[in-house]
Amino acid sequence: MRELGYRPDALIEVLHTAQEAFGYLDAQALAYVGDRLGVPQSKAYGVATFYSYFTLEPEASHSCVVCTGTACYLDGAGALVSAVAGLLAARGQEAAPDRWLSLEEVRCLGPCSMAPVAVVDHEVHGKLTPPGLVSVVESL
Amino acid sequence: MSAQIGPQVITSRFGLSESWTLRAYLGSGGYEGLRKALTMAPEDVHKATLDSSILGRGGAGFDAGRKWGMLRKAEPVYLVVNGDESEPATFKDHALIEADPHQLIEGALICAYAIRAARVFIYVRGEMALGLERLQSALNEAYEYGAVGANIFGSGFSVDVVAHPGAGAYICGEETALLESLEGKRGYPRIKPPYYPAAIGLYGAPTVVNNVETLSNLPFVVRNGSEAFHALGEGASRGTKMMALSGHVRRPGNYELTFADVTFRELIYDPALGGGVREDRALKAFIPGGVSAPWFGPQHLDIPLANEKIAEAGSMAGSGAVTVMDETACAVRAAWRISRFFHRESCGQCTPCREGSGWVDKVMRRIEDGNGREADLDLLMDICDNISPGVRWPPAQTTICVLGPSIPSSVASGIRMFKDEFLEHIRLGGCPFPPDRLRASLAHA
Numbered sequence A: 001m002r003e004l005g006y007r008p009d010a011l012i013e014v015l016h017t018a019q020e021a022f023g024y025l026d027a028q029a030l031a032y033v034g035d036r037l038g039v040p041q042s043k044a045y046g047v048a049t050f051y052s053y054f055t056l057e058p059e060a061s062h063s064c065v066v067c068t069g070t071a072c073y074l075d076g077a078g079a080l081v082s083a084v085a086g087l088l089a090a091r092g093q094e095a096a097p098d099r100w101l102s103l104e105e106v107r108c109l110g111p112c113s114m115a116p117v118a119v120v121d122h123e124v125h126g127k128l129t130p131p132g133l134v135s136v137v138e139s140l
Numbered sequence B: 001m002s003a004q005i006g007p008q009v010i011t012s013r014f015g016l017s018e019s020w021t022l023r024a025y026l027g028s029g030g031y032e033g034l035r036k037a038l039t040m041a042p043e044d045v046h047k048a049t050l051d052s053s054i055l056g057r058g059g060a061g062f063d064a065g066r067k068w069g070m071l072r073k074a075e076p077v078y079l080v081v082n083g084d085e086s087e088p089a090t091f092k093d094h095a096l097i098e099a100d101p102h103q104l105i106e107g108a109l110i111c112a113y114a115i116r117a118a119r120v121f122i123y124v125r126g127e128m129a130l131g132l133e134r135l136q137s138a139l140n141e142a143y144e145y146g147a148v149g150a151n152i153f154g155s156g157f158s159v160d161v162v163a164h165p166g167a168g169a170y171i172c173g174e175e176t177a178l179l180e181s182l183e184g185k186r187g188y189p190r191i192k193p194p195y196y197p198a199a200i201g202l203y204g205a206p207t208v209v210n211n212v213e214t215l216s217n218l219p220f221v222v223r224n225g226s227e228a229f230h231a232l233g234e235g236a237s238r239g240t241k242m243m244a245l246s247g248h249v250r251r252p253g254n255y256e257l258t259f260a261d262v263t264f265r266e267l268i269y270d271p272a273l274g275g276g277v278r279e280d281r282a283l284k285a286f287i288p289g290g291v292s293a294p295w296f297g298p299q300h301l302d303i304p305l306a307n308e309k310i311a312e313a314g315s316m317a318g319s320g321a322v323t324v325m326d327e328t329a330c331a332v333r334a335a336w337r338i339s340r341f342f343h344r345e346s347c348g349q350c351t352p353c354r355e356g357s358g359w360v361d362k363v364m365r366r367i368e369d370g371n372g373r374e375a376d377l378d379l380l381m382d383i384c385d386n387i388s389p390g391v392r393w394p395p396a397q398t399t400i401c402v403l404g405p406s407i408p409s410s411v412a413s414g415i416r417m418f419k420d421e422f423l424e425h426i427r428l429g430g431c432p433f434p435p436d437r438l439r440a441s442l443a444h445a
C-alpha cells in the first residue's frame, strides 16, 4: 500500500497483493485495506465480490480448474469435470472443510487452441483426456 | 485449394527464439517504427494511421485514426490499451502479448506520441500470467533501452507506460467498464452519453482506448508507410487479421490472414490453416466472430474474411474468433453454454440483461435436460425480444452496454437454424447427442 501511495484507486492492486499474501480475503483483511485506502468497507466488499479473481474463503490445498468455455466444451470438458468429480467422490472429499482439492469450472481460459484445457495448481494442461487429467491430479 | 497466407504484419516474430526479448526484437527491426515516428510531427503520424485505415480489432471495428481525431482538446490525454480479452474462444491478443510484447509497447508508444498522451495504461486480463510477466519484463527492458520513460531516444518526448492486471471480469473488456476498473472500482459500464472515452475517459480526461492487435499494427505502418498497409485487403477491411480458430477443426490456432483474401471455407479446410473438420465429419455450423455473433451454416462458407462482407451476410467479424461445430455438436447445448456465460458475466446494472440472461439460461438448460416444452421456443424468443427488441441484426439496444443485446444471438441462431433439434430434445425428454461430454458438467454446474 505504501508503494501505491494509499490511493483509493489502487484498491484492486492492493486486494491482489493481499490475496497473494493470505490466500483469500476475509472480513478483517477487507476492513483493513478499506480503512487504510480511505475506501468504505462496503465498496471494498463490492469490488472483491465483483471480480472472480478474488475469493472470500480459504482455498483447498490444491486446485483443479476445468475450462468449460465454448471451445473446451465442444471438445469434451464435461467428461473432464466428471472424471475429477468421480475421483473426489471416491475419496469422500467432496465437501470436507479442510479440502484436499477444489474442483472448479471456469469460462474460457484463453488457450482455446489447446482445448480441452484445465489448470492444476496454476499449471496449464491442454489437449486433455479424462484419464490424463485424473493422473495429473492423482500425482499431487 | 490453397489460401493466400498474406504478408505477416503482426506475427512476423512468432517463430523466433525468445521472440519476447529486446534482443530478438531489435534483431528484427524492432523500435525502428518508433524512432521514425519521433522524427515526424505527431500530426503526420496520426495522418499515416488515418491513411492506412486500421479498423479497431477489439470487436467494434471503429477506425483507429478517426477515433484519435475525436479527442476532446484538453490535458492530460491518456492512452488505454485493451488487453482484457476474456471472450470464450478469443485468444489472439493473448498470443500477441506473449510472443511479441515489444511490438505492442512500440505500437502503444507510436499512438501515445501521435495523441500526445501523458501516460499509457496496458490493461491485461489477470489470468494471462505468462503474458503479464513477459510484458512487464519487456517494459523494464524498454525503459532501460530508452524507448519508454523520459526523453525517449533523445527526442524530448516522454511518456510512462504501466501494465495493469485485471481481476477476472469479462465485462471489463467493454471500454467504459475498463476505465472504471482502472480507477479501482467495480467494472460497471458507464451510461452513455458521453459516447466516447475520447471526450470523457479515464479520471474524466480525454482517453483513447485501443485493442492490443490494433496497436500492434502501428510499427509496420510507420516503418513501411500507410500505402503498404492499405495495399493489403480491400474495401473497408485493410491490413491483416488474426483469426483465432477453435472447435472441431484439425488445426485450431491463431492465423494471421490478409483481409478479404481468404474465405471461411479456406480458413476451416485449407491444410495450412484449419486442416478440415475433425475426423472428416460434416460441418454443422460455425460462429464467425465470437459468442456475440449470429451463427453461420455451411451455406456461408464462401464469404470472405472481411468485416463488411460478414456484416452483409447478417453476422459480424467481431474480434476474429471462429468456432467450428461438427455434426456431433448439440446446438441446444452450445447455445445454452453461451447464454450461461453471458448470464454469469452480466454486470447486473440493466434489468433486460441481468434478468433476461438468467431466464434464457434456465429455459435453455431445461430443454437440454429434457424438461422443456414446446412453448419454450416461443418463450425464449419472447425473452430475447425483451432483451433486444425485434431480435434482429444488428441488434437493438435498450441497455447501458452491448453485452445485453449480444445475448439473443446464439439462442436465436440455434432456434432459427436447428428448430427440429430443439423439438427433438423436447419430444425425447433428453438430449439426442452423446452424453459423455455433458452430464457431469450439468450435475456440477
Ligand SMILES: Cc1cc2nc3c(=O)[nH]c(=O)nc-3n(C[C@H](O)[C@H](O)[C@H](O)COP(=O)(O)O)c2cc1C
Pocket (backbone or CB within 6 Å): B055, B056, B057, B058, B059, B060, B061, B062, B064, B082, B083, B084, B085, B086, B087, B170, B171, B172, B173, B174, B175, B176, B209, B210, B211, B212, B214, B215, B401, B402, B403
Ligand atoms: C462486453 C464487451 C466486451 C469487450 N471485450 C473486449 C476485449 O476483451 N478486448 C477489446 O479490445 N475490446 C473489447 N470490447 C470492445 C471495447 O469496448 C472497445 O470497442 C475496444 O477496446 C476499442 O478498441 P479498438 O477500436 O482498437 O478495437 C468489448 C466490448 C463489450 C461490449
Ligand code: SF4
Pocket (backbone or CB within 6 Å): B171, B188, B189, B345, B346, B347, B348, B349, B350, B351, B353, B354, B399, B400, B401, B402, B403, B404, B405
Ligand atoms: S447490458 Fe448487461 S453487462 Fe452491459 S451494463 Fe447492462 S447489465 Fe451490465
Ligand code: FES
Pocket (backbone or CB within 6 Å): A067, A068, A069, A070, A071, A072, A073, A107, A108, A109, A110, A111, A112, A113, A115, A117, B088, B089, B090
Ligand atoms: S474455451 Fe477453454 S480455453 Fe478457451
